[in-house]
Amino acid sequence: MGFSVTILGSNSALPTSERNPTAQVLEASGRFFLIDCGEGTQMQLRRNRVHFGRINHIFISHLHGDHVFGLPGLISSFGLLGRTRDLHIYAISDLERLLTPLIGYFNRDLPFQIIYHSFNPEKEEKLYQDQLLEISTIPLEHRIPTVGFLFKEKPRARKINKDVCDFYKVPVKWLPKIKGGEDFETEDGELIKNHQLTLDPPPSVSYAFCTDTRVSDRLVEAVRDVDMLYHEATFLKEQTDLAIRTFHSTAEQAATVASNANVGKLLLGHFSSRYRDLGPFLGEARGVFLNSFLAQEGCSFEV
Amino acid sequence: MGFSVTILGSNSALPTSERNPTAQVLEASGRFFLIDCGEGTQMQLRRNRVHFGRINHIFISHLHGDHVFGLPGLISSFGLLGRTRDLHIYAISDLERLLTPLIGYFNRDLPFQIIYHSFNPEKEEKLYQDQLLEISTIPLEHRIPTVGFLFKEKPRARKINKDVCDFYKVPVKWLPKIKGGEDFETEDGELIKNHQLTLDPPPSVSYAFCTDTRVSDRLVEAVRDVDMLYHEATFLKEQTDLAIRTFHSTAEQAATVASNANVGKLLLGHFSSRYRDLGPFLGEARGVFLNSFLAQEGCSFEV
Numbered sequence: 070m071g072f073s074v075t076i077l078g079s080n081s082a083l084p085t086s087e088r089n090p091t092a093q094v095l096e097a098s099g100r101f102f103l104i105d106c107g108e109g110t111q112m113q114l115r116r117n118r119v120h121f122g123r124i125n126h127i128f129i130s131h132l133h134g135d136h137v138f139g140l141p142g143l144i145s146s147f148g149l150l151g152r153t154r155d156l157h158i159y160a161i162s163d164l165e166r167l168l169t170p171l172i173g174y175f176n177r178d179l180p181f182q183i184i185y186h187s188f189n190p191e192k193e194e195k196l197y198q199d200q201l202l203e204i205s206t207i208p209l210e211h212r213i214p215t216v217g218f219l220f221k222e223k224p225r226a227r228k229i230n231k232d233v234c235d236f237y238k239v240p241v242k243w244l245p246k247i248k249g250g251e252d253f254e255t256e257d258g259e260l261i262k263n264h265q266l267t268l269d270p271p272p273s274v275s276y277a278f279c280t281d282t283r284v285s286d287r288l289v290e291a292v293r294d295v296d297m298l299y300h301e302a303t304f305l306k307e308q309t310d311l312a313i314r315t316f317h318s319t320a321e322q323a324a325t326v327a328s329n330a331n332v333g334k335l336l337l338g339h340f341s342s343r344y345r346d347l348g349p350f351l352g353e354a355r356g357v358f359l360n361s362f363l364a365q366e367g368c369s370f371e372v
Numbered sequence: 373m374g375f376s377v378t379i380l381g382s383n384s385a386l387p388t389s390e391r392n393p394t395a396q397v398l399e400a401s402g403r404f405f406l407i408d409c410g411e412g413t414q415m416q417l418r419r420n421r422v423h424f425g426r427i428n429h430i431f432i433s434h435l436h437g438d439h440v441f442g443l444p445g446l447i448s449s450f451g452l453l454g455r456t457r458d459l460h461i462y463a464i465s466d467l468e469r470l471l472t473p474l475i476g477y478f479n480r481d482l483p484f485q486i487i488y489h490s491f492n493p494e495k496e497e498k499l500y501q502d503q504l505l506e507i508s509t510i511p512l513e514h515r516i517p518t519v520g521f522l523f524k525e526k527p528r529a530r531k532i533n534k535d536v537c538d539f540y541k542v543p544v545k546w547l548p549k550i551k552g553g554e555d556f557e558t559e560d561g562e563l564i565k566n567h568q569l570t571l572d573p574p575p576s577v578s579y580a581f582c583t584d585t586r587v588s589d590r591l592v593e594a595v596r597d598v599d600m601l602y603h604e605a606t607f608l609k610e611q612t613d614l615a616i617r618t619f620h621s622t623a624e625q626a627a628t629v630a631s632n633a634n635v636g637k638l639l640l641g642h643f644s645s646r647y648r649d650l651g652p653f654l655g656e657a658r659g660v661f662l663n664s665f666l667a668q669e670g671c672s673f674e675v
Contacts, residue, residue: 083452084418086418111411149385
């Protein structure tokens with residue numbers, strides 16, 4: 070399957086004229102999962118040609134305005150476009166309490182249901198699963214309750230090893246059983262184990278989204294071996310003190326997490342608007358972890 | 373003094389990738405009055421280099437999301453930037469009730485006061501005045517309570533007619549009194565009336581902002597003789613039925629209001645996202661009222 074992530078916004082709280090607050094979409098087999106929804110997300114979706122109707126699940130990391138103020142507008146537009154399918158929103162329970170009166174006032178005749186799924190941000194929780202992937206929370210350390218999200222492709226089925234099956238004369242009608250994990254007994258009564266008849270599947274991919282947070286050993290363990298990690302880098306290392314005080318991270322710290330957790334690729338985001346040039350973030354991160362990239366809006370990354 | 377208006381957004385409810393929902397700023401002698409505040413207004417202010425600190429008054433025409441969903445983000449950013457000056461918001465009273473819990477949650481330590489000024493949208497009300505201008509509401513006809521706003525420069529002082537004052541030997545120290553409206557008695561006892569000693573001041577300018585509304589005779593009277601009228605034109609005349617049904621206007625109707633009310637200049641806005649090309653709006657309006665313009669975002673218009 071594979072994932073791809075499109076960055077809609079990756080600036081910190083104060084947007085600039087060029088950089089939007091946090092939002093991104095993860096695509097998995099034509100389904101789009103929206104992660105955070107800062108102000109302007111609906112316009113960024115349009116600019117990046119993500120079809121509104123494909124979004125059925127929205128994951129909100131925490132309730133700071135720059136991660137949620139795009140929700141009322143997006144929900145209104147869903148309504149104006151005549152959406153009828155349920156919309157699932159995953160967030161701590163406060164969000165439902167805050168959004169419900171707004172939606173009730175501004176969208177009296179919303180033609181679809183909003184289903185809120187709340188969670189305890191203190192512990193890992195599985196939020197969603199289907200045939201192909203599962204999504205769970207990663208508790209983070211910020212000034213308010215905050216989680217990251219781990220998107221994990223489910224283990225794929227083993228593949229038929231055609232040469233070996235031919236050699237043991239496995240009948241064609243048996244192949245689905247072999248694919249399902251069964252062993253095979255030849256006409257001579259010899260038992261051929263399933264792992265001989267099949268090949269390892271391509272490895273499952275995983276993506277972790279972690280903002281806003283300061284770094285911790287617990288976080289390193291939570292994202293160990295993921296293929297791609299989005300990690301906030303609000304500041305450069307010259308502002309490490311400020312990062313600690315505000316429960317944020319520097320580019321160097323994010324890269325150290327990536328390195329210690331042995332991830333495949335690091336996306337840096339949530340840049341403070343004090344920095345006009347983002348080049349130094351990349352330089353600082355690549356000094357620690359070479360496979361680092363800037364999560365700039367409009368960019369897509371394959372996992 | 374004179375006014376200038378900068379368009380931040382002039383699309384109707386569904387924003388497009390290129391066109392933002394309603395917001396504009398009126399500048400009068402270095403003070404900026406924000407009119408409506410659709411989602412993304414704070415980014416549009418930055419793109420148009422309007423200094424946040426100059427905005428102390430926000431006027432909200434009505435409580436449809438595309439006119440207010442930018443408020444929480446803008447207020448948060450004011451807070452992050454350390455604003456301490458009061459912020460005045462003019463709207464029907466529902467807005468305070470809806471915004472207060474949001475602001476309370478997302479901006480616990482807002483370093484400034486928000487002062488809400490509510491009004492009765494059924495009748496004309498003066499909302500604001502200072503030495504230079506006054507601002508009042510214009511009741512409109514929309515699906516929900518809606519007003520426009522009339523910005524009127526106060527009458528300016530008459531100017532000294534230097535030649536006449538010299539002829540009658542008015543002493544220099546008397547000139548402020550003449551400017552203040554007094555008559556003058558010459559040494560021979562002749563009374564010279566003030567209007568002989570002074571010249572008419574340049575005419576006061578006025579700007580009317582009218583969205584969302586269907587057209588009416590009452591509206592024509594309310595905007596009679598204004599120098600510049602912003603009037604919504606959600607549809608082209610081929611959609612007149614839809615305009616009537618949704619309490620909106622067509623470009624032709626807006627131009628007819630402008631013509632009947634003898635305004636100086638017409639700005640068309642609040643375009644439906646169904647129209648990609650806005651050229652036909654201008655053509656349709658200019659067929660009725662030649663001095664029509666498209667209120668496209670990023671454009672400024674002098675009154």
